[in-house]
Amino acid sequence: MINIPPSLLQSITSKFQLVANGREPEQHVLVRNRFFGSQSGSAFGVEWARLPNVISVEIDETVETPAKSFTITIDNTDGLFSPDYYEGKWPQRYLFRGVAVSPWAGQLFPNTEIQIHLGYGKDLVPKLRGLIDEVTINSQNKTITLTGRSMYKKVLTTTIMPPKGKKYFLDDKNMNIGEAVKKLVEGAGVPCSAPFVTVPGSNPPESYKLGVERGERLQTFDDAVRDIVDSLFFTMIEDAQGKVYLKPIPRYSQADEPKMVVDDFLHIKELEYTLSDNDLYGTVIIKCGDKADVFHSGFITNQILRGQRREIEYEVPWANTPFKRKLAAQSYFTQMLHRWRKMSIAIPANPALELWDVISARERISTATQRYYIRAIRTTWTPDSFFQILELSSNYGYKPEPPPPPPKSDLPPISVSESRIVINLWDFSVEDKDIVNVYLNGSKILSNFVIKNAKKQIVLDLDMGPNVVEFEGVSAGTLRTLSAKMEVTNVQGKILFPSSSLPDLEMPRTNVTEPSGYYTKRPKVKWVIYRV
């Protein structure tokens, strides 16, 4: 749910949505001048203008596609809004209003840009920015109906032209999958923001690579981008300004705080609750080239399908490891579980609600008492009513994934806020040729280093969260154990953790057969440093 002022929240929740207290439903549809900036646009005069005479507005949003669709009907008495109108085309005596000038001539046209704002009283919320698909003029009713989709329409309908001399729009297989989504959506001319996607659970974080070439000629950008997103734990959402972003598919639990509570006493006008096994599969086969893995959902097979065998196969070209195939299967199972308990309710419109919001519903006949998340919203504004039909789904059947366990640390973990720190390492007694390798998050940063009395500065560039520094003993030296003192400073040399507060680095003299002290089996000491 977007942030809204208290006055709008009061209007939404009030049972008196009347003009008397300034809480009457309100709409603004703005149309962008098709000819803005050119001479022929002078009749319209401004860049954006409110569409008058609106009879109804309907917006459909669903998590299945980022493209929201809309239908707007306006009064078209005298035909002044017809795209092909011009002054003098018909004798003026036919005009009901007696005005022949219309700045709207030629404006309501396919691909004209529009904005829809809905709300109560003075509090209007931007809901959609989109493009007209169809303009239908109805002469007997004297109306025009505009249907269209939000800006993602461009991604759905623009076909790909790969760069000259190349077969694919994206030919870098090592590209991060988030960047690939961004490039494909922006390739169709729609702004997009997508995070750098890492393989979940990988440490150090591993870039989730595209793995294949994507985007052939004659495909639409949506063809190329949709199955990438579907097989990841992401969903594409378009905001009210027409920008597409990747949102992680929320993992709900009944403990999630609801954004809104609706009940049969105050809000719910209609309710329908459906349990369905349509399109549910207990077994998912994920294929990547000639490799495939089979995954089962015990919950779906046993609890919903009562043991019935149902399999489905998905081709996921970027799932090139068993782990990635497992993630893809989890994503498809999650999407199935999002579908199997559904509820549809009609309530006075709350324009601040967004897809995936959690709401709590209570109703006596359906015995609905749970928390549900929103999968689809149909908002309808007419002069008689301003209502929403929410398609809700229960999170029943999920087990939220436990957070990954913190990496194991042999030395007490420390936390720092700096992105770059220095570990000073030195031998505090006789230099006896103790030798170590040092790794940071799996990459070797110091190789065969002989520990001396003089401090060795080891510079570490830390990622956010846990970072694993690993000391690998190469030689225990000529005397006793491998031992060293450590202190941690920032890059300016200021001591963050003095050696007195840190344990010594100690490795026993085991698995040593030569007097030189070289280990036959190298001991390792892990130290976790959290960057917060």
Place this chain on the structure above:
Amino acid sequence: MLPQLYRRGHTIFNNNAETSVGIGPGKSLSFEIDFPTPGWIAFDFKTSVANQSSGEIGSGEFLVETSGVLRYRARGPYTWTRQYIFVDAGHQKITFKNSPEYGPSDQSWVRYVVAQAFEHLDYIAAIGNMTPPKPLSEIQVFNTLAGYNAFQRSGPNGSLISFDMVFTKTEHFNRFMAELENFYVLKNDQGVWGGVILPQEVEPQRKGPLYIVRASLHSVARPGVGVNGE
């Protein structure tokens, strides 16, 4: 008072030029017009109001006042839009104004400012059997599944006044009916009402030598307010 009916008549003021009301908040433009009879002021207006940085509609409103009474407001940007405002007889000062919420580069314009005095239909022998204005606005009542009613409104305002007109001569009846489809102003005890008589609702009858015409005025003014109030 005896009710009086007026029909759209002749133009008494005309300013076709495209005129800027001004750039920025509080700017205004006024015209002063003497109306011998009730009438209307018609104008085209255009506004350029930028959205707020959050993407919400700009809160600047284009305001129209007649003699200090706020009669019309339009929030956000508009291309040329025709608006009609009914007014009572007498000296009227019409003011187009940018509201204080206008941004420093927001602007509004007017053109085709026309005032028409409506013609008094003095050949109507009598108007009677008149209903006081009935509200046309509707509030929808909807039931929640297990609770109380809730109420919602988003339709237009306005009022409906039904009345009988008596014509004593066929010539007068014909004169009235020939231009039935038009705009009217009705003055009665409750106020001054501008609007339209819908031809399909008109019921003419002949009673002896008289013509009695039952008609309804669909007024854009709110009951209890009329054209002299906000």
